[in-house]
Amino acid sequence: DQQVKQNSPSLSVQEGRISILNCDYTNSMFDYFLWYKKYPAEGPTFLISISSIKDKNEDGRFTVFLNKSAKHLSLHIVPSQPGDSAVYFCAASSDDYKLSFGAGTTVTVRA
Amino acid sequence: KAGVTQTPRYLIKTRGQQVTLSCSPISGHRSVSWYQQTPGQGLQFLFEYFSETQRNKGNFPGRFSGRQFSNSRSEMNVSTLELGDSALYLCASSLELAGRTDTQYFGPGTRLTVL
Numbered sequence: 001d002q003q004v005k006q007n008s009p010s011l012s013v014q015e016g017r018i019s020i021l022n023c024d025y026t027n028s029m030f031d032y033f034l035w036y037k038k039y040p041a042e043g044p045t046f047l048i049s050i051s052s053i054k055d056k057n058e059d060g061r062f063t064v065f066l067n068k069s070a071k072h073l074s075l076h077i078v079p080s081q082p083g084d085s086a087v088y089f090c091a092a093s094s095d096d097y098k099l100s101f102g103a104g105t106t107v108t109v110r111a
Numbered sequence: 112k113a114g115v116t117q118t119p120r121y122l123i124k125t126r127g128q129q130v131t132l133s134c135s136p137i138s139g140h141r142s143v144s145w146y147q148q149t150p151g152q153g154l155q156f157l158f159e160y161f162s163e164t165q166r167n168k169g170n171f172p173g174r175f176s177g178r179q180f181s182n183s184r185s186e187m188n189v190s191t192l193e194l195g196d197s198a199l200y201l202c203a204s205s206l207e208l209a210g211r212t213d214t215q216y217f218g219p220g221t222r223l224t225v226l
Contacts, residue, residue, distance in 0.1 A: 002153075004153075009151075032211055032212075043115070043201055043203070043217030043218050043219050043220055044154070045216075046215065046216070049212075089153060089154065091154075095211070096167050097144075097167045097208070098144070098156045098159055099154075099215070100156065101146070101153040101155075101156075102153050103151055103152060103153040
């Protein structure tokens with residue numbers, strides 16, 4: 001049972017424009033959310049996180065928004081750069097030391 | 112500081128065999144988690160170890176097992192391999208609070224192919 005869902009398997013965006021990645025979750029116990037980025041032949045690397053006590057967290061070009069009532073979060077990348085082409089995973093946790101991941105969204109940034 | 116290392120990087124086995132994968136966490140990290148990645152499924156949590164104790168496990172059959180040593184290195188074992196076990200197995204380490212404020216650092220993974 002997939003508790004974290006990324007319904008868009010792929011996203012293509014022009015360099016310099018905004019990339020918006022979406023993620024939905026079903027488990028109301030989740031209170032910590034993360035985004036990871038993965039290049040081929042490498043393990044995922046941590047991008048940004050947000051606690052459920054916040055609704056927005058920003059780190060440079062990356063901003064994560066959390067809508068708890070809708071059980072929805074999104075990652076905004078502005079401006080998108082060619083090096084941002086990768087697979088992005090949304091993940092969530094409660095207090096049980098495990099992360100539940102979505103299936104990933106492949107982002108392609110076009111020059 | 113060296114990152115998370117996993118050995119071997121690639122492995123080919125046949126159905127019914129067993130396999131052991133190894134993970135060396137970042138120095139000082141005491142939590143090690145294992146994930147299985149398959150196309151379309153994302154990363155599925157297998158188990159997490161902290162100070163040689165399994166703190167949590169995912170919904171995988173008992174054929175999947177693991178352990179952690181006193182130096183925090185971890186191994187996972189899959190017995191009686193099935194074709195569906197073909198996947199990328201990822202190990203991640205963190206200081207203590209896996210999945211919370213302690214960032215998890217992932218290794219490059221072990222690509223297991225079962226024929």
